[in-house]
Amino acid sequence: MTNVSQGPLPPGTEAPDFRLACAPGRTLGRSDLQGRPSVLVFYPADWSPVCSDQMPLYQQVKPLFDHFEAQIVGISVDGAWCHKAFAEHRNIQYPLLADFEPKGAVSRAFGAYRDNEGISERALFVLDADSTIRWSYVSPIDVNPGADGILHALEEMTGQRVAP
């Protein structure tokens, strides 16, 4: 049995509607993101080793995303309390969404779920202000994709460039 998902939703597709816990007792959904570009970062789990971890990397890079007025959210199947502890530990200040119940439903809708393992793919989606997917990419599960693809997609989408 293979673990191949059908692939991430391609550019041109409308992002599926969703609403997930972004903190214990609070939710964030697609409608909250509308009006500005968004970067959705699906990832397998909180608590990967620090120096190679995507979430602190994107926090470090966030000023560049801000330049495009792009908002960033992380999504994994971890619960809201796990996200809260993880965000505090790694000083992550953008929302981490809990694709917890039903487990992986939003990840599945985006074509970014690994059914056999019950975790999200390491998948990136760049959405425009109308929630249309403009770029998507699935990285090998053990490779942090970095921020270059995201920046390139934001530049293509907005016509702006970030130096250097």
Next chain:
Amino acid sequence: MSSTTWQSSLTMPVVPGRDHVRGRIDAPATMVEYGDYECPFCRMAFDVVEEIVDELGDNLLFVYRHFPLSTVHPHAVTAAEAAEAAGAQGRFWDMHRLLYADQQHLGGQALMDRAQALGLATDRFVDDLRAHVHAEKVETDFLSGVRSGVNGTPTLFINGRRHDGPADRASLLRALR
């Protein structure tokens, strides 16, 4: 499987006057490392890189650029500026080694101790750090890393392409061939 493919590659070319380089400029292979002085994985990579640089000699151009993860490593940026300040006095690589030699001590006094140990003009060293003379160089390194697809520290680019495999000596030598 992915709807787009992506290969992360070095976007800012190596410039010897600006970059810190070892080996020959026209070597057949290049390796660019983006590192963070407070990162334990970079500490481990330091040993491997030193071996490889020694072993390959003129057959390798090695470049070190800064990628301080300041959100998780509070001393990383200042340590990078300290390396640059030492570099302004011609002692980048010596300071680079001293920084990785003792990651537990990267505070202000520890940086001063290293500057003194290297015989640097300490007034100038301190002024450079206070005025953040080298902050722009560190920031430019960092931004070039982001654009190139640096995905953590250390990130190595071998012959311009991000190396996603293991970073042990044998794997790197294989990739450099």
